[in-house]
Amino acid sequence: MSFMQIKDLKVHYPIRGGFFNSVVDNVYAVDGISMEFERGKAYGLVGESGCGKSTTGKSIIGLEKISSGDIIYEGENVTNKRRDRRSNYNREIQMIFQDSHSSLNPRKRVAEILQEPIRNFLKLTPAEEDKKISELLAIVGMPEDAKLKYPHEFSGGQKQRLGIARAIATNPKLIIADEPVSALDLSVQAQVLNFMKDIQTEYGLSYLFISHDLGVVKHMCDHISIMYRGRFVESGNKQDIYTNPQHIYTKRLLSAIPNVNPIGREERKRERIEVEKHYQAEHKQYFDENGRVYDLVPVEGSSTHLVAAKAKGGF
Ligand SMILES: Nc1ncnc2c1ncn2[C@@H]1O[C@H](COP(=O)(O)OP(=O)(O)OP(=O)(O)O)[C@@H](O)[C@H]1O
Ligand SMILES: [Mg+2]
Incomplete structure (x- = not known):
């Protein structure tokens, strides 16, 4: 049984322009996705740069405005309650950010950084707070004297551990981990990932x-959704996705050779435009007449596997 359901989530950013600075168009950053989270399981969200992954994560914890859709948490609709400090939801859903460097306040010592979520959500005495901070540091394998240091005094891997310590400070049920290791050296990546699995x-x-990174997701996740231009092109359990991929985009991601020299944002954008042209010309069955990814339909013979495709027997 899932404890949390996200239903048809949309996050659209208005683009303003013209003489009256009116809304001329929208960026459909997240354009109708649904997810379910189960206790103790990891849900993977994969896709290229700009497909809407971070926007999804941020909108779930309330850092981005939701245009439409619902978030149901333990049977209650919390869509408009996100960021309300009194609600359990905000204590129990935490996030580890893509860039640990900029998400840790450089002017605050580690003790103050970890104190913040504790103060916000837990009612503890100063002595209990201090004990809790020591415990958190021990859990993430950091020395006690880290308390008095500033974020810049730590390596990338250590900073990411501090980000994890902050996220687990409030005893959360769900942690949204946005590219938690992509900025780290490969050897450190494995350490942090294994640590995340342990906790x-x-x-x-x-x-x-x-x-x-599909390799990282394969290592970490039970259920996986592949995101493309704000929509899911495929969703299923690990087995479904890795042994029986359906959508051409999933197949391409699975066959992609990892970039030895990571390419820049602009280059990736150019590549995406090329890929889109190719798909739209050659694979009409995967996109509707507006170039939009189809709704998900069940893959024949499976109860867990969905693919975006023109529904059979439809119009
Ligand atoms: N505040 C904003 N206003 C307008 N457009 C935005 C805003 N934030 C994000 N976008 C756009 O929404 C889309 C999704 O962005 P998002 O950051 O969610 O992508 P991502 O999948 O996390 O990419 P990356 O892998 O590079 O982190 C992009 O086209 C981005 O340019
Ligand atoms: Mg992102």
């Missing part, structure tokens, strides 16, 4: 694990 088992945590 998942120990605390029965669930993850929404966001990554552009």
Whole structure:
């Protein structure tokens, strides 16, 4: 049974222009996605740069405005309650950010950084707070004297551990981890990922694990959705996606050779435009007449696997 459902989530950013600075168009950053989270399981969200992964994560914790859709948490519609400090939802759903460097306040010492969520959500005495901070540091494998240091005094891997410590400070049920290791060296990536798995088992945590790296997602996740231009092109359990991929875009992601030299944002954007042209010309069955990804339909013979395709027997 899932403890949280996201239904038809949309996040549109208005583009203003013209003489009256009116809304001339929208960026459809997230354009109708649905997800379910189960206790102790990791849900992977994969896709290329700009497909809407971070916007999805941020809108779930309330850092982005939701245009439409619902978030149901333990049976209650919390869509408009996000960021309300009194609600359990905000204590129990936490996020680890894509860029740990800029998400940790450089002017605050580690103790103050970790104190913040504790103060916001837990009612503890100063002595209990201090003990909790020591415990958190021990859990993420950091020394006690880290308390008095500033974020810049730590390596990338250590900063990401501090980000994790902050996220687990309030005993969350779900952690949204947005590219938690992509900025780290490969050897450190494995360490942080394995550590995340360990605390998942120990605390029965669930993850929404966001990554552009299918290898990382395969290692971490039970259920995977492939995102493309704000929509899901395919969704299923790990087995479905890796042994029986359906959508051409999934197949392409699975066959892609990892970039030895990571390419820049502009280059990736150019590549995406090329890919889109190719798909739209050659694979009409995967996009409707407006170039929009179709709604998900069940893959024949499976109860867990969905693919975006023209529904059979439809119009
Ligand atoms: N505040 C904003 N206003 C307008 N457009 C935005 C805003 N934030 C994001 N976007 C656009 O929404 C789309 C999705 O962005 P998002 O950051 O969610 O992508 P992403 O999948 O996380 O990419 P990356 O892998 O590079 O982190 C992009 O086209 C982006 O340019
Ligand atoms: Mg992102």
